[in-house]
Amino acid sequence: MEYPHWRRLAAFYVTSQTVSLLGSFLVHYAMIWYITLTTKSGSALAIATLCGFIPMFLISGFAGVWADRYSRRKLIVAADAVVALATLVVMLAFMSGYKELWLMYTVLAIRSLGSGVQSPAVSALTPQFVPKERLMKVNGILGSVQSLGNVASPAVAGILLTFWPLYLVFAVDVVTAIIGIFLLLVFVKVGHHNPGVAHETSQLREFKLGLTYVRQHFFVGRFLTYQALCTFFLGGPVIIGNLQITRVFGADSWRLATVETCFGIGAAWGGLAVSAWAGAKQEYKTIGIALTLLGALTMGLAVSPQFWCFAGFTALIGLAVPYCSVPTMTLLQRTINPDQMGRVMSISTMIATATMPLGSGILSPLADAFDVRLVMAISALGLALSGLLIWRDRQFAKIPLPDAYSESESELEQPAATTVETAE
Incomplete structure (x- = not known):
């Protein structure tokens, strides 16, 4: 399915990912710094690192299957929503005075799972509506946004932690997730890619x-x-x-x-x-x-x-x-x-x-x-x-070459399954 207004879709898509990523980066740094400052323990940081790495690795294989089987746009939204809900829970816990370390580890693990589900869906959704010859431009902008987030987030997290309690920093992530989900659902109307694989498989x-x-x-x-x-x-x-x-x-x-x-x-x-x-x-x-x-x-x-x-x-x-x-x-x-x-x-x-x-x-x-x-x-x-x-x-x-590529030209590829795209 071709999208003649792909530039508008890409603009809202990049904006939604930018808002969501900035909130995620911000809370990630805030959580790591909180663990560092309160425990001063290398073991505590090691556990936090494992919580942020292992779940993503374990879920990635199945997440790729889901990205090929289900709506990629809805997978991105679902992952953002689950992560935002987990952040909301820990925010409410901190507001009530419950600040146990295991809760932070749990949220880090849930955020890692969300990233593992979202990553292949984001990568697979982009070429659905962006022309092949424009993929480099859109990917470059997305990469630049991610780099800017990595630069700005530590400084912003440090400033916010200086003047705000941690639960208000969590609130920033919840708000940015809601904005990102809204933009993706309302303004990025991309067809549902259904490869026709039997769900019994x-x-x-x-x-x-x-x-x-x-x-x-x-x-x-x-x-x-x-x-x-x-x-x-x-x-x-x-x-x-x-x-x-x-x-x-x-x-x-x-x-x-x-x-x-x-x-x-x-x-x-x-x-x-x-x-x-x-x-x-x-x-x-x-x-x-x-x-x-x-x-x-x-x-x-x-x-x-x-x-x-x-x-x-x-x-x-x-x-x-x-x-x-x-x-x-x-x-x-x-x-x-x-x-x-x-x-x-x-x-x-x-x-x-x-x-x-x-x-x-x-x-x-x-x-x-x-x-x-x-x-x-x-x-x-x-x-x-x-x-x-x-x-x-x-x-x-x-x-x-990019301008010559079509699946029919590549005889060495594995034969493609029948694909169907329907409006969500």
């Missing part, structure tokens, strides 16, 4: 069919393998970077905050840059070049003699990251069979949420055994090598 079997699709597709399985490799080595600049700052330049909180801000600002500008100029016409070339550049910039982190040099390289890394993430999302969105979109996106999410902690879990102990700058250099080489492999992989040259 078990969800586990449908997820296995998604894995089979990835394995048999002429490039998706190969591409997701590279994604896992890249995400593993990203543990260097993401995790090891903080260790290098504290050990080499000084254990000052303002240094950590400065680097986070530099990265966020760079990523926000990078998202806008991608929406204006997407790079090479074949997305895999842009991804490969950007990853190779990321490797070089990460090597710059490893050899930085001064803190401000380190911060500058971090800003450039933030600028380059969208040229990896946005083309990756766009490439998958425009080439995957629409009937398999949710499942493939959920598999991609599972890979990212598993390999990043794995990378940090391996690289962090190495940083204790060896010079942290050496470990950062290893990450840099891994990123650069990953980029070169993607850039020079001849299998990716078979991917149809």
